[in-house]
Amino acid sequence: MGSAANKPDSTSPAAATSDLPWTLRVAGGTAELRFAGDWQSGAEGPVASPEILDRLAAQGAPRRLSVSGAALRTWNNQLAAALFGLQQNARRRGIATEFTDLPPDLARMLAMGGAREEPAEPDARARSLLVAVGEGVLQRLRATVEVCTSIGAVVLAALAAARGRARVRTGDYSALVRAAGADALGIVVVVNFLVGAILAFIGAVQLEQFGAQIYVADVVGIATAREMAAIITAIVLAGRTGAAFASEIAAMQGNDEIDALRTLGVSPYEYLVMPRVFALSVVMPFLYVFACAVGILGGLVIAAGMLDMTGGAYVEETRLAIGAHQFVVGGLKSLCFGALIAIVGCHIGLQAGRSAADVGRAATSAVVVSILGIILIDAVFAVCTHVLGV
């Protein structure tokens, strides 16, 4: 077998460097393409079929192309690919191709490629702007319906759980609570301490101008208890736990694990989503309490350091400034934030596609949507508490 790749015939002269081992002759309506010698293309690659066809078109566009390899000594698979491409592209330009005198192995390689034509290219017709807008709107509407369905399914699963009929492994609860709560405590404490300190710093600089330094404690206390502790904690958990929920469930989707649950007659909302929503809703108020404490502590450290205020005076001023209702508002918010982050993360995970890139997309959009939702819920709370005068 003298036709294998990378084994040039020792008697052949070194393959010409620039001129290719093929010749093209056009006579009447037929073009004749002859390959000869050793076909050993380098890293620049073989001749590409459009190149040959362009030359053909320049010489009077024949309707038939006859390819002969009688004088071919060695060849490799790159020639097979080039000839295959030639046949395919020639057909597209309405030129019939016939191969003659090819080495038998080369002919067989080509036959293996040409023997079957399988799935057609997907239909990639251009869409008009109107169609694109319409499809976009319909898609948003469908997504809204899906979110509502998700929330409803979680509520139903929670009701089933309340009656003690949910099929959940109880060990999952404690693992989820630990992962979302205890394991997140460190980052929640650090971030909220710094936010409290920053608030105190800004307040101190401004209030000092009026000799009203003592009110730094009020600013930090109210801002922390009512807004910052809940929001900052929620944003940390959205990035940490919400993204984890979304990517874990999306990866399970790709591995058919969700389908396996469904075929067991178990709703993924019951088995996966509800425990996660429960876990986050439970841990968020506790994390909020920690966040308040360290936020106020952060303010105290700055106030004591910058303003010659004693710790006792700061704590006393804080106690007078914040009423219990501030903590109730903050605590309720954090409960809502927890449920929101878990529902969004799980919902996006369940809607995700099945590829590795889809897992990444799910994690990204879980964080983005959660943060948007947190701010929206906070705005709703602001309006409600204003109307209620709390």
Next chain:
Amino acid sequence: MTETAATPPCIAVENLTMAFGDHVVQRDVSFRVRRRSIFAIIGGSGSGKSTLLKHMVGLLAPATGSVHIEGVDMAADDARDYRRPYPFGVLFQGGALWSSMTVGENVALPLQLYTRYSADAMADQVAFKLALVGLGGAAAVSPADLSGGMRKRAALARALALDPQILFLDEPSAGLDPINSRRLDDLILQLREALGVTIVVVTHELASIFAIADDCIFLDTERKTAIAHGDPKVLRDHSKDPTVREFLSRGAPAPVAEGGG
């Protein structure tokens, strides 16, 4: 074209022990793969066939022993020179297509990394490799939209992209229908006949083993080592080990035919 005594063996595995920590998968496995042969790695489930393949391509380091491909020690650091392509293509069990790219881009990536082909030449190559595995029109499709068997064939097209002289195939016909499975066997034989490719294949399919393999090694789960080595047809009829005869005759051990008959 014939292999002389002076040329190094295509693949040489010497006293290879494969282990994950303290858990030994197989010990003292030695064999050589002749150039232009089709070499099957066979054995029961869990015997470490895929693990052996991963050792051969350098993804796992041997606990003891060595793997040489074309004289290069696969465990040595200089074998992992990512600047040049390995002289082999690998088909993974699940296909392992990169899901963020289309099928065509998957096949084109090795060419983009290691050749300076023009876009047209690359398009010819991609179209031909996909046509070889029967996926002529699937270049623009995303791997997620393919069936398991089609994904596998697309992955084979990617393994063929650089026209490697050695191919490692992990369960190539798993998940294929009998006709496509047969076609794949034909393609493997044709690659060997026309281009002199050496093929190492992990497989369970007895029909495929007898149709294509001219040499094989049998890994035993219980004894944790290779218990037979040779032509699978000869092993089926003449192996001294009943486990091997039983495996190769689907659990109905053929009578030992050593005395002729």
